[in-house]
Amino acid sequence: MSSSIRSLLLSALLAGGIVGLSIAEPNSAEREAIVAYQQNAFIEQLRDIHESAGFAVPVEVDWESIALPGQAAHYAAEDYWTNVYFVPLAEALEMLTSYDQGRQAVQGKLKRVVVRYDASQASTSDYHSKVALESGVLNINFKPASAAEQIEERTEAIQSSLETLL
Template structure:
């Protein structure tokens, strides 16, 4: 992944507010969709685009890019007993990151990988926020291929 930068005070405050007001609820939804406690790692320093702290709380910055599509994908996969069992047996961790060199703007399947129990999602923040279903579909396809 790309080198992590140091977050400034405004960015750290905006991330803390986002975690409290938005992310914690989405994290709970992801865990509920899987049906067991899993590790969810967000590489905030990678996702936090410089000089954009005032936008972090907007749905089109992170929420609809990373987290809502993941909730949707996990809910869709775990909608029946077979899917729930497959998720619970294999998924141990989700990593959200952004690597400018490799994150797709549109070909979302190129930003999703699943190996050794870890689902890694590498999308570009604040880009094409209306494509929730396309991102969710890319996550579902990758997990279905490997579960």
């Protein structure tokens, strides 16, 4: 990894925007596409997530696991990561924090969110089984580039898991 990319990522980490970064194996085109996404779309998505939660909930993204090899040209497409992970998360949080009990539960009990992709455990349609809340940590394991029209299903799966905080 070049020193300029490493410095940029360190700056983002220190600013609290990117937590749990694990870029080790992607090729240079994939690394560049990941950084471009982080600097543009992810910053906006993270802002929406924090606003929806009502606080700066840490969001750890395992970029290496969600960056499928050979797909770098698609990382910035809304249907690749944005509508698969981040929009449904923000929408689910917004729904729960729209009333006092939900807002208090989310702000008091949600410690962090972990986004990753494990092909051996992920599905493109059974979203409820791919979201888990354990000890205040929300784990999301959706396949990148899943069907765009399934935002509502992913939002519902995330919301259902978060409702256990109530």
